[in-house]
Amino acid sequence: MSTEPAGDPAIRVLVxxxxxxxxxxxxxxxRRMEGFALAAVAHDGQGTLHALKDAAAAGAPIQLILLDMNLPDLHGLDVSRRIRSAGYGVDxxxxxxxRELAIVRGAVSAGIVQYLIKPFTFAAFAEKLANYRQFRRQLESQGQPASQSDVDSAFASLRTPGETPxxxxLSxxxxxxxxxxLRSGGRPVSATExxxxxxMSRVTARRYLEFLAESGKARRASRYGTGGRPESEYHWIG
Structure with missing residues (x-):
């Protein structure tokens, strides 16, 4: 459930x-991202179009689609074009x-605002969505009409790396x-340590250590010889 303050509702997302x-x-x-709410999941192009239609009819339109390009019935670019033709105001x-540049160019022409290449970490995913959220906020906060600097600032937020949320x-x-x-010990640290x-609890410690690993600030490795099952240890790499 979203914890967003009033006036700043969660962005409804279709995966x-x-x-x-x-x-x-x-x-x-x-689900791990503040400011976003999972609206639905679809597995093909037609399912995507149906999900958009159903959400709009229910009065809870989808605002963002995380779209794979290789779908069994339609290419992602075709799905994007059909969405635009149907008049849905969704990003x-x-x-x-x-990774083909022709597809990347097609994505730009089809109105796709960000392009994230698989495989990726949660940190990379979070950065893309945080930048997108900032983009929406800046456009929604501007008066009418927007100045050139307003537009430039909004589009720059899509490109500028931000602090990973x-x-x-987690606090x-x-x-x-x-x-x-991790930095001060000069040795790897496990969740138990x-x-x-x-x-803090071992589960909580492991969540923070995993986040640091996913963010590229720590490296995860297996520790053996502890008398039980192998345990992960984390090395600070900064």
Whole structure:
């Protein structure tokens, strides 16, 4: 459930991917993001169009689509063009393994606002969505008509790397404490060790360590020889 303040509702997101595992992963990523709400998941082009229609009819229109390019019935670019032809005011971020420049150019012409290449980490995903959210905020906050600097600033937010937002349930103070422990120890740290040092639960410590690993600030490795099952340890790389 969204924790957004009044007047700043969560952006409703449709995840589209023909691979169920990928679709589930992207949906889970959306749920971890503040300011976004998962509206639906579709696995092909026709399902995407139906989901848009159903959401609009229910009075809860979808505002952002995370769209795979390789779908079983329609190419992602065809889906984008049909969406535009139908008059839906929805933004699209392409999430795909397709790297051909012709497709990238086609994505731009089809009105796709961001392009994220698979595979990627949660940190990369979060950065794209955070930048997109800032883009929406800037456009919605401007008066009419917008000045050239207003437009330039809004579009720059799509390109400028921002601070990776924390997943729900994580605090900046606790993250700083875990990062400081990794930096200062000069040795790898496990979730059990972080729990003992910082007085947090092992599950919580592991969430912060995993976030640092996904953000590229720590490296995860397996630790053996502890008498039980292998445990992950984390090295600070900054």
């Amino acid at each position: 589209v991917d023909d691979e169920p595992i990928a679709a589930d992963a992207h949906a889970a990523y959306v 699209i971020i392409a999430i795909t393994a397709v 924390l997943p729900k349930g 900046q103070d606790s993250l700083d404490s875990v990062a400081a422990l 972080a729990m003992a040092e910082l007085g």
